[in-house]
Amino acid sequence: MQYRIEQDSLGEVKVPANRLYAAQTARSLHNFQIGTEIMPLGVMKALVLLKLSAAKVNEERHFIPAEIGKAIQIAGKLILHNFAEFKAEFPLHVWQTGSGTQSNMNANEVLANLATVILTAQNDAKAKGENLNTEQLEAAVLSIVGTDQVTETLNRASLRVHPNDHVNCSQSSNDTFPTAMHILAYIKVLELEQGLDRLIKAFDPLILENMETFKSARTHLQDAVPMSFAQELSGWQHLVIEGRTILAQNAEQLLNVALGGTACGTGLNTPDNFSEAVLDEVNQTLSVAHADLTKIASFAFRKNVNLFAALSGKSAVAACHGALAVLAGNLFKMANDIRYLASGPRLGYGEITIPANEPGSSIMPGKVNPTQAEALTMVAIQVMANNQAITFANSQGQFQLNVFMPLIVHNFEKSASLLLEAVDSFKEHLLEGIKANKAKMLANFQNSLMNVTALSPKLGYKQAAKLANEANDEGLTLWEVVDKHKLLSRAEFDALLDPKKLSYPHGEKI
Numbered sequence: 001m002q003y004r005i006e007q008d009s010l011g012e013v014k015v016p017a018n019r020l021y022a023a024q025t026a027r028s029l030h031n032f033q034i035g036t037e038i039m040p041l042g043v044m045k046a047l048v049l050l051k052l053s054a055a056k057v058n059e060e061r062h063f064i065p066a067e068i069g070k071a072i073q074i075a076g077k078l079i080l081h082n083f084a085e086f087k088a089e090f091p092l093h094v095w096q097t098g099s100g101t102q103s104n105m106n107a108n109e110v111l112a113n114l115a116t117v118i119l120t121a122q123n124d125a126k127a128k129g130e131n132l133n134t135e136q137l138e139a140a141v142l143s144i145v146g147t148d149q150v151t152e153t154l155n156r157a158s159l160r161v162h163p164n165d166h167v168n169c170s171q172s173s174n175d176t177f178p179t180a181m182h183i184l185a186y187i188k189v190l191e192l193e194q195g196l197d198r199l200i201k202a203f204d205p206l207i208l209e210n211m212e213t214f215k216s217a218r219t220h221l222q223d224a225v226p227m228s229f230a231q232e233l234s235g236w237q238h239l240v241i242e243g244r245t246i247l248a249q250n251a252e253q254l255l256n257v258a259l260g261g262t263a264c265g266t267g268l269n270t271p272d273n274f275s276e277a278v279l280d281e282v283n284q285t286l287s288v289a290h291a292d293l294t295k296i297a298s299f300a301f302r303k304n305v306n307l308f309a310a311l312s313g314k315s316a317v318a319a320c321h322g323a324l325a326v327l328a329g330n331l332f333k334m335a336n337d338i339r340y341l342a343s344g345p346r347l348g349y350g351e352i353t354i355p356a357n358e359p360g361s362s363i364m365p366g367k368v369n370p371t372q373a374e375a376l377t378m379v380a381i382q383v384m385a386n387n388q389a390i391t392f393a394n395s396q397g398q399f400q401l402n403v404f405m406p407l408i409v410h411n412f413e414k415s416a417s418l419l420l421e422a423v424d425s426f427k428e429h430l431l432e433g434i435k436a437n438k439a440k441m442l443a444n445f446q447n448s449l450m451n452v453t454a455l456s457p458k459l460g461y462k463q464a465a466k467l468a469n470e471a472n473d474e475g476l477t478l479w480e481v482v483d484k485h486k487l488l489s490r491a492e493f494d495a496l497l498d499p500k501k502l503s504y505p506h507g508e509k510i
Contacts, residue, residue: 004151017151020089020117022109022163028102034095039103039406040413042187044090045080046180047107050259051167052076053281054274058169061271067159068166071115078114078138080289085145086110094410098403100177108163115161117141117153170270172262174311174401179257181409183282183301185317186254188416189247190293195420196244196327199427203237206230206434211508214499215351215441216448223450226502229351229436234510236334243327248297250323253316255300261307264400275303314402317412318394324415325387328380331419335380335426338434339373351441355433372430379422386411445499451478454496459487 002017006026013023052073059069079086089110096102121140125132132140144150154160161167168176210229217224217232260275262268279301286299293299304310344350345368360369389411393404402408445451449468455478456464471481478497482488488496500508 017148020110020113024105032096037094042184043180046183048076053278057277071118075114094406101173104173108167111167112161112163116157120157175258175261179259182254182257189251190296192420195423202427207233213436223448225453228503239330243330247323250320256304258310265308312397314394321390328383332380335373335376339370353435376422376426379418383415386415
């Protein structure tokens with residue numbers, strides 16, 4: 001591998017000749033060879049978006065030369081529109097400095113060197129009497145990216161864009177990194193909400209199909225009064241709805257960001273209304289790039305009313321992840337219920353059947369397991385564990401800065417991504433294939449002693465309790481013990497224990 005020499009304030013560093021990143025990225029790769037977790041690429045995309053937007057504002061305010069400002073903007077758009085071509089430029093590990101400074105500098109360096117390549121390509125064309133259009137410039141630059149021509153181009157550049165002076169102008173890692181965290185988290189939440197909407201909608205045909213599928217409820221894991229399977233399904237559906245609602249409410253706080261606080265919250269080295277102008281650009285770009293997500297909620301990032309709190313605390317992210325944990329708990333309950341109700345096929349509850357997606361055992365032929373439910377519940381537990389890490393990390397904002405931000409955003413991104421993928425998988429491979437075992441449900445209903453609850457208003461609580469205990473002790477059905485004491489005629493008994501009236505005592509509604 002060929003190398004070039006890059007410099008930072010500590011001296012010279014060897015950098016691979018085909019890479020756009022520079023000294024501080026190379027130092028981080030050397031100093032933090034910890035784990036396999038890479039900084040979420042969504043964070044790097046958000047940083048690039050912030051910096052190309054900042055370059056526009058800085059250029060307009062004459063904080064950086066117009067030529068350089070425009071080149072940084074072109075570079076940023078080129079990266080965002082062709083991100084697969086640039087993934088290798090963002091290799092840093094999660095386990096680095098707690099402020100995310102090295103990832104901020106990673107973005108600065110890549111943008112600075114790519115902007116330099118762009119300026120050089122434009123100058124080369126001008127020297128030939130040519131004027132490259134946007135497509136030609138993009139093609140020329142992309143042909144260089146990832147090759148040793150990067151170093152050759154940088155070495156002969158007549159104008160170098162600086163990662164700190166130009167790309168990072170009016171910014172600090174301390175305000176850009178947490179802002180990028182919020183952008184990533186908000187996008188991930190909106191994507192998850194779309195997945196939850198798909199899951200919620202998948203319940204509708206099952207509910208309609210089972211309005212008159214009657215069964216016995218269970219409370220304290222014991223037999224309880226009758227209900228319809230549609231009602232049970234609606235309970236699961238509404239737990240998802242509640243989780244989504246809580247998540248959406250908490251996501252609103254992510255729109256308040258730290259940009260403009262620079263190093264400690266004072267906004268040193270920023271022009272007036274810098275963050276407002278940059279965030280306007282960011283919101284416009286995100287609204288176009290994620291037009292599908294604007295159907296869920298708008299992109300309206302704004303400067304936090306207190307930048308000192310925004311830099312030192314991460315309560316918005318922690319609270320929103322807390323909502324993910326609540327959602328995970330609701331999904332766990334739903335999946336676990338389904339897992340139990342599908343147990344069997346002969347020795348368990350057996351009230352529903354679920355799709356047989358794969359053989360369930362390497363030794364027991366014909367066995368089918370509730371694997372999708374198991375996967376979803378494992379994801380839920382992982383999210384709850386991530387929440388513990390984020391909650392503790394949020395408490396570690398010493399003085400003017402929280403230095404646990406990479407851990408926080410890594411866990412947030414992982415939780416939201418896992419939940420989205422698990423929810424979609426559960427919907428497609430399990431929920432849509434659930435079938436009620438109506439015969440088993442009806443048999444359980446008819447055998448339940450808790451139907452005596454419907455007799456209590458006529459016979460009295462004390463008499464009804466005696467009947468239930470006697471039936472249980474002597475192995476009789478409820479009708480058999482009622483008939484034994486000649487308390488009701490069969491017609492009266494059947495009328496009182498009409499499953500539809502018991503399940504819908506106030507009319508057929510969910």
